[in-house]
Amino acid sequence: MMRLLLRFSFIALFCFLSQQVVVAQMKISGIVKDTGGIPLPGINITVKGQSTIGAQSDAKGRFTVNIPNGKARLVFSSVGYISKEEVVGSAATLKSTLEVRLTPGTTSLEEVVIIGYGTQKKRDVSGAITTVGSKQIAERQAVDVFDALQGQSPGIQISQESGRPGAESSVRIRGTATFEGGADPLYIVDGVQGVNIDGINPADIESIEILRDAASAAIYGSRSANGVIIITTKRGKDGKVKIGLQALSSFGKLAHKLPQATAAERRLLDYKRTLVSNSTLSSSVDSLNPSANADNDYQDMLTRIGARQQVDLSLSGGAKTFNYFGSIGLLKDNGIILNSWSNVARGRFNTEYKPNDKLTISTKILASYRLENRISDGEVLPDALARSAYLRVYLPDGSFLSRSSGAQPNPLAQVLLEKNNFDIYNVGIANSAIFSLSKDLRLTVDANVTAENNSNFDFMPNILSSANPAINTLNVNNGFKTYWQFQAYCNYNKNFGRNHSFNSTFGVSADQTYTKNRSQVGNNFVSEDVITMNAATVQFPSVETQTRIFSNSAFARLGYSYMSRYIVNATVRADQSSVFGASKRLGAFPSISLAWRYSDENFMDWAKKYLDDGKLRLSFGMTGNDKIGAVDQFTRYGLGSNFYNGVSGVATAKTLGNPNLGWEATQQINIGSDANFLKGRLTVTIDYYDKTTKDLLYTAPLPSTTGFNSVKVNVGSIQNRGFEYVLSGYPIRKKNLSWNIAWNMSYNYNRVKELYQGTDLLPGNPNIWKVSQGGHIGDFYGYKALGVYAYNESNAYSQDWVQLTPVFDNNVFTGYTLDGKPYSGTVQKLYVNNVPLKGGDMIWQNMVKDSLLDDKDRVILGNAMPKWTAGLTNLVTYKQFTLSFSMYISWGGSIYNDLRQGLNASITNNNTPEPDFIKGSWVRQGDVTIYPSPAINTGIENGRDGNSMYIEDASYIRLRNLRFTYLFPKKILSKLNLGGASFFVFGNNLLTWTRYKGYDPEISFPSVLTPGIDVGRYPRKREFGAGLNLTF
């Protein structure tokens, strides 16, 4: 007690003294260098215990700082370097020029983290937030933001729609917490919502913060249930004009080919089919027929070495009152499938003007343009793999075989001659004014506008038409979207004494989204040289829809920190949106989070040597989801699609209105721990979460007798629980050699708790999923394959439905045995559609013990979601050389290989199965095989959807990225008059270890309820490249 009092009075005295003109001071000067010995400018030097910055190092790394007499601790800190403390004092006065070496690193606790409507010291963060900095992004040669984020943070799953150039991505933070309210996170770019993320050049990004827990996200209220990703773009820095140039070029190829039947194998299939059905070989596929004597390798014909070129140029600089950052990036990406390409231009201009201490005005302008040819992604490869290898592609005169002269599409003509162009323009302007009303009080007013125009032009020339005479067709779709947002908020931060610091935020916002979609179809073009709508002989009625959504909100945050040791933050947001019924319009989303820096407690003194910093976090919050259709609350009449006899009929829309429609609310608890050991050498972050979404927004099906097929309802509940951790550290940190390694891992467990009227949902086409109470999202539902009946007589079961073994004597059936003993009891058979199964038919597990094999025999066959995912990143620096690589692991999920299922289903003779199927299918009585008879559609559905044979293990380990950089030494640079220069070579998607049989186990999850189906989309390429980075 006495000691405490003493200490207190000392502090009080100290405070008093520091207010006065310091009686006795001492000057300390020195130099700050990095581990390589290069002087570091702009390093902040503070005297520990004083709130103001003591000094900053100059361009040559030199500094001078006044310290009070006696002993003092100096803290050297800067973004990107690990802070260092040096004791100076009476003994040290001798060495009056101090030399301090700082180690680069990103674990500094002094860093600032961007949170909603403000910033926070990383030290004081009480939620689960991950920051990805510009350096980490630069290591990836990312084409877009998603590419930059992949594997960088726990709890986040990113998947690209396909490997097509310009393919969009979807992101899931901590599993799927909704059915159809939209599962992607909310993006905030420089404080603005509604920005098209594809329009952002990753090279322009300063930092990305991922708000994973509800307490961090809840300030964004009704749109935050899927997590929030905050992107901050670069700004100019004081000093000379800086010009940056990065150029890279890369080549990519198909990572691996799938086995496809050759002409000889296809002929074997044709022969086998004659054996299993009473038919003779068709003369039209005889090898002497010139239309059927090719032996095409379609995958070779369709793919090529893809090439990507990317140039990014940036210009930045500033003075005391003004700074700017401008950039332009050009990307030309030619995909690995012929005629697929994407050209992107992205520009940005950020300015900030500070006429005086009281006012800061900033404007950020973003514009992007994207032109793509998307071919028929998702159709080309399945079509090509199904086509018989012996069919010709070219006619004798070198022209393409047209679609109408052959039932199976000509994949080469399809790729080369279809024009499927997308033009996407995107402009965003963000204006903000910050008024510093006093030292502690700041008012920010934002006004932001974005506009996007997305048009698709898809022309199929005559040669691709299956009609006779051919009909060429043009589809034009145009989507236009505008978004405006206004927000105003004030931040009031105040420290009382040295130990108590308060921060508070209060603000309001309003925004409006307007969309206009218009599409038109025309066909029978007068000339294929003119492919604008005026050349169409027939123009179909155009379809147009417009929607407008308005919402407004108020939000507040209150935070308190006692010596950064005890931290509490609370937020609340109230939202109203026009998409909900008037009575359910208002939603409130509170959150609270607590943190305790136990490492600062006295009782932890013993650990000071090892533990730099240790913090425990606990948070609870409620977040919402408002992503439903603009007019789902209303019962409506639709127009334009019910013509009869020349009159445009007006009929009720298929969705019944629900005036009681409200928010989907997610409650999440997060428990976390952050710890830094051994002076930043090891950082450990662990989080556990439990989030439950209630009032799920989803489309409940209605019986068609109502005249509607669905209604949007707020029923049901789903739970996600998970565990995430990050380990990162410097196993080696020497003057010339350093190695940084980071490992993150996430587990997520998902459970459906409640459904509308308890009715299972069977979503998707093919119908292979089941969502049921107590089940999980992504459960595959279908028939378990147990093999193939060898003999007609093999379809025989005992009274208890145990399969009997038929016995043959000289090929004459003599009877059955059960467990090796002769069986003479009742023999039961299995029937499909009332037809008894025979030799060569699939044996399915008979779940309901009756003689019918039908829908009731379906079981849960697996789940699409991985049990855990992990990312590993490495950065090794030796003198001027840097090697970085990253790996990604996804473990435990399954994929339904729809591509293989479709090929092997024997639904039509046009489909050519895999070589394995052709060779391994049943033909004669007694054949023991894994694949059934290749007979075409015998009515007993051997090729049915939901076959467990095609649910494959999708676990994989992938070396996603490898980069080797050489940093030119200063000596050479100064001769060349360069600020910095580096050269790098890199590879992406280099190695994959997996048992999955498709192109790529990393597949898209576009729809929440139907994940994990591989239909044979454009595969991801294996890429090698090199580039140069220059600053002037």
Next chain:
Amino acid sequence: MKNRFSFLSLSLGLCLLAISCNKQLDQKPISDILYQDFWKTAADAKYGMASVYSGVQKTFSNTFTEWGDARSDNFGASGTGENQVNISYNGLTAVTASADWSNLYSAIARANVAIKYIPTITDPSFTTTLRNHYLGQSYAVRAFMYFWAIRLWGDVPLRLEPYESVDAPPNLPRTNKDSIMNNVIIPDLKKAMTLIDKKSLNVFEITVPSILSILTEVYLWKHDYANVIATTDQLIALRRFSLVTTPSEYKDVFITAITTENIWSLNWNYITDGANGIGAKLGSNSNTSNFQIDIPLDIWEADAKNNPTPDIRRYLNYDTAGVTGSTGVVTAPSVIWKFYPIDINTGKPAAPSRNQNQAKLPFYRWPDILLMRAEALNWANDDKNGAFAIINQVRRRAGAVPLDSTKAKYKNQIQVEEAILDERQLELFAEGKRWFDLVRTDRVLTTMDPIIRDRQFKVKASITGFTDPRKILWPISRVVLNVDPSLTQNPPYSK
């Protein structure tokens, strides 16, 4: 202190700002009409009525052939597609696409909406005649759709009022089919007769003759022959219908649908309505057909072999060239071009491409009515001569050799009925009648069992034939059962 005060006052100001734009939260749909904002004017009634017919169009686009013909001996599967194989081999399942009644009920729901709201229109320009005419059409369409439903699935859910609120229970049990017939279909058709504008001649809409035709078929289905004769008497008394005489007029029955023989056809314009799905079923120039002509082909080819002037319906239905090869083996033509105009270049009809099909599906035309009357005459009055007079009237018009009613094979009423059905099979081929003819006259098992056994034998499939009369009804679709698990499947089909 000052700071805190300004923080509070700023906050208060911002709050007021937020409240001031609350009006914006009431956003109405921009591209749709609100439920309560329609059925206000005479024009609304016209547009609403068009949607009822559009619902009928959508119902029959893909199902007309499969419901009315494909399960009968008119067609067999062409190619190996799962759907057509299941239909032609008596292997319907709950996943067979046409087992889904959703479109049919959508049309019924639109009629229900029209029946509820047409009387509420207060527009003074909406005359009573017009109001009643629209109402009459709505009642008749609803009755017509329920008539199809009970013939296909037996007992079905019955909804006569629009479903309007999410709070109302959406599921309905199945109502007895005879009760629907006697309490809904027949009374509604009679009510429609009183409401409909007698002057309307529009062949694409419900008119007096269309209602009488539906009633004729309804009574025949009930074996109520006296009423069949009564309704056909009424139709004859209109003195509006007669058989067309020339082949080109016969073509017009299906192309323009404006002849002396047309009673009710579905209008179709592929540009606004989308293509008629019948192109995929019966063949087009862009795809092989799902179904190929079966027994009628043999009849017509035998007729062509034996008669110097064969039945004109043969070449009006399909391309006769190459059907009988040099070896005498008859191969089915790939396209049924009955509904398509003659191409001026080739002189033959040509099926349009699948997505340009606008076949105007005939629901009722004069020979159908006459032959139904013949069936009633045969059974009600044992009027063999009257029946044969009608059969031969239809045959003569088609250039076919008239039947000799005195032959021994037309001895009893069953045999006369057989002759009537055979004529209906040829005259109304592919017009959605044959399957119901077989069901109505209890001939499904005797006709189809040997045919299906033969088909199954030919492809080495397990031979099951058509022995279970319960399979005459269609299964209820899995799509329907998934949404409403309280519905029971028609035995012996599985879920």
